[in-house]
Amino acid sequence: MFNYKNVNLDIIQGDITEIQADAIVNAANNTLLGGGGVDGAIHRKGGKIILEQCKKIGGCPTGEARITTAGNLPSKYVIHTVGPIYKDGNSGEEKFLYNSYYNSLRLVKEYNLKTVVFPSISTGAYKYPIEKAVKVVLKAIKDFIDIENSPEEIIFVLFNENDYLLYKNYFKSELNN
Numbered sequence: 001m002f003n004y005k006n007v008n009l010d011i012i013q014g015d016i017t018e019i020q021a022d023a024i025v026n027a028a029n030n031t032l033l034g035g036g037g038v039d040g041a042i043h044r045k046g047g048k049i050i051l052e053q054c055k056k057i058g059g060c061p062t063g064e065a066r067i068t069t070a071g072n073l074p075s076k077y078v079i080h081t082v083g084p085i086y087k088d089g090n091s092g093e094e095k096f097l098y099n100s101y102y103n104s105l106r107l108v109k110e111y112n113l114k115t116v117v118f119p120s121i122s123t124g125a126y127k128y129p130i131e132k133a134v135k136v137v138l139k140a141i142k143d144f145i146d147i148e149n150s151p152e153e154i155i156f157v158l159f160n161e162n163d164y165l166l167y168k169n170y171f172k173s174e175l176n177n
């Protein structure tokens with residue numbers, strides 16, 4: 001467990017659909033109509049109410065975020081954000097990824113939520129190199145905490161052991177605790 005200012009930062013290895021929190025974040029696509037990876041798992045386990053709400057929302061631009069119920073999942077809400085597809089690193093990917101985390105946290109605050117769980121957005125099907133992504137992630141959440149002093153806890157869930165260890169090592173090297 002790490003912390004930055006008053007916010008607890010946890011890094012765990014596992015399946016995001018099994019975690020109980022106020023909100024889990026979905027690595028969605030612009031249609032918000034589902035897909036593979038985290039998105040597939042969330043819609044499968046959450047049930048069709050999530051898809052129904054996503055249809056009403058009608059899509060989401062890259063870097064933005066939208067919120068729905070979590071249906072049958074143990075959390076209360078799903079925040080759907082769309083990370084960038086990684087091309088060459090010079091196509092605005094960093095800013096889009098930063099915005100995905102930052103705008104998700106804005107919704108967490110707007111809904112008065114205390115705990116939120118993030119997967120590693122864009123580092124699967126969207127091919128963002130995770131060693132680059134983790135730097136953007138920590139920058140975005142620190143900037144948000146600096147300004148908003150919220151939420152109480154942010155959990156990062158990594159699916160495989162290499163990603164988990166990479167996150168842990170990076171957070172350890174950047175945060176003095």
Ligand code: AR6
Pocket residue numbers: 014015016017027028029034035036037038039040041083119120121122123124125126127128157158159160163
């Ligand atoms: N729990 C936690 N992490 C997971 C899970 C899970 N159940 N399943 C996969 N991961 P991805 P993206 C990890 O591809 O790169 C979808 O089709 C995975 O190992 O889910 O943002 C959408 O509809 C990887 O490290 O998201 C979009 O079209 C990370 O989650 C597209 O994929 C993200 O992988 C979005 O691609």
